[in-house]
Amino acid sequence: MEEDLGPGVKDTLCDTCAIQLDRVSQITDLTDRETELLNQPNRSVNANIPVRMDDGEIEVFSSFRVQYNNGRGPTKGGIRYHPGVDVSEVKELAFLMTLKCAVANIPFGGAKGGVQVDPDRLSAGELERLSREYVKAFYSDIGPRTDIPAPDVNTDGRIMAWMRDEYESISGHQAPGVITGKPVDFDGSEAREYATSLGGAVILDEFVAESKIQPKESKVAIQGFGNVGSNLAVFLNGRGYDIVAVSNAAGGIYDSSGINVSQLFDSYESSEDLFAFGSKRISNAELLTLDVDVLIPAAIEDQITMDNVEQVRANVILEMANGPTTPKGDEYLAANDVSVLPDILANAGGVTASYFEWVQNTTNEYWSEKRVRDKLTTHMQEAFADVQSRKSSSEHVGTWREAAYLDSIESVLQAERYRGNATE
Structure with missing residues (x-):
């Protein structure tokens, strides 16, 4: 049963984010330009991916990549394989990733990707071909300094390994930092799982x-x-x-x-x-x-x-x-x-550990499981303290959600102000 959220508004994940953003705008003054920056992604790319199936037939899969905001750094976000994936869902998950990276205070923006597919009906070979074709379709849109994918619903380390390999085959050079969530013995990070x-x-x-x-x-x-x-x-x-x-x-x-x-x-x-x-x-x-x-x-x-x-x-x-x-x-x-x-x-621990994996890949320095766990614990404690401070410092902030949204949105907007994209 759908909730009544007002005229013409349905209760989807997309609308949920819009409603939360509206609540934040009531707590703090946002200019029209700032609201526009937060309401729309920087870039949204769709591709129809043809894959040859085991029976020789060609099947075409709708796929998506949305880079919501890169004000704070390269965009970061998973790729999900699910029959219900559509561009609206991917857009709003990318929005959430933007806020999640900001509230965790890691130097990434938010992105998300997806393929409209039921992976359970694909053979291992079909799944690999689909994953490699996804990289071919979005090769010019991703990269270690541009947009770094990761696993999400129905994707895992094996799929990330195929994608990394395909990217390196096209680019002609090693690029372990192009994707995170890889197997540990394929330049992944301890404790990521x-x-x-x-x-x-x-x-x-x-x-x-x-x-x-x-x-x-x-x-x-x-x-x-x-x-x-x-x-x-x-x-x-x-x-x-x-x-x-x-x-x-x-x-x-x-x-x-x-x-x-x-x-x-x-x-x-x-x-x-x-x-x-x-x-x-x-x-x-x-x-x-x-x-x-x-x-x-x-x-x-x-x-x-x-x-x-x-x-x-x-x-x-x-x-x-x-x-x-x-x-x-x-x-x-x-x-x-x-x-x-x-x-x-x-649930920001996952993207925080992905950031740690990316740092290890780009510096070619690999950390022990204890070091990753200790750094993750400290990072999450600091994120909680920032949100707690925001919650206690304003009489207009009543909930933990409002505090987290306000903290992350102001962080994103401050980066945009430094870039000259928002009002000082």
Whole structure:
């Protein structure tokens, strides 16, 4: 069911960002030029990619790359393979990446890419040919100093390796920094695989310390047991949090006395493995309304809406998915004093580690796992402190989301002012 956001406005991820931007403009004065800079991407490129399939037939795939803003540095953002990808989704994810890089204080702008495809129906050979053709189509638009792709939904280190190789085949020289999220033994970075989860754990640590909450007295529910959710469960369990519920696309499990997270993580291979580890089987909808201290949506967008927000009983929401809370849901949570740690802050550990990988590639200096983890922890702590300072320093900033958006938008606009593209 769609929320009523006003005349002619539907509740999509695209519109969600526009609404949040409008809220920021009500807190701080933005000139028309500044609003125009934030509302439109620098560059949007579409390509129809022909790929020869295993049966000899040619199939054409719609593909996209949006470079939203490069005021703060080369643009950065993942490439997703999904049948529902379209240019509007890619545009708004690129907008979110712009803010995420700024709030994490890394010298990148925001970008995103995508291919309209169901990768599950492709053979390994077809998937490789598609990935290489994507690089051919966008070769002139990407580069280590221009726009650096990374994995996203349904893409991984293997695909990034193919893409890097194709770029180097075309350019005729080594360019490990053209793409991040590569396998560690192919110039990738240690700790990259779980960096998003570690970053989220650090943000929750900082919030808990600031709020004087005791982790060992806190019950946590995590929606999504993919890479991000499963690793986050391990990190939080090790910190003393009581993980009482987790879920995947097929449903979830709940155990009021706590789930054996380490055992589940070690044995989890498929959806059905999940259901042997909880005293009660629940739906994803039920998980969102459990009586817990911390709720972590770590799956897909638009999970907390006006249809269910009144049943949400958590005191803290850590957004590890992109856009899991709709604007109306967000308004309700704010009015009821629920602290929402927003996606552009909470899940910024992934792009921060990607930045570390790019630095290592461009300097040809490779770091230990401990060094990456330590640097990531410090970086996320500093990002939290900046947002916290913004939240506490203005009487007009009421929520963590408003503080994060305001902090990141002002950072982007300051870069544009230095470049002469915005009013001093």
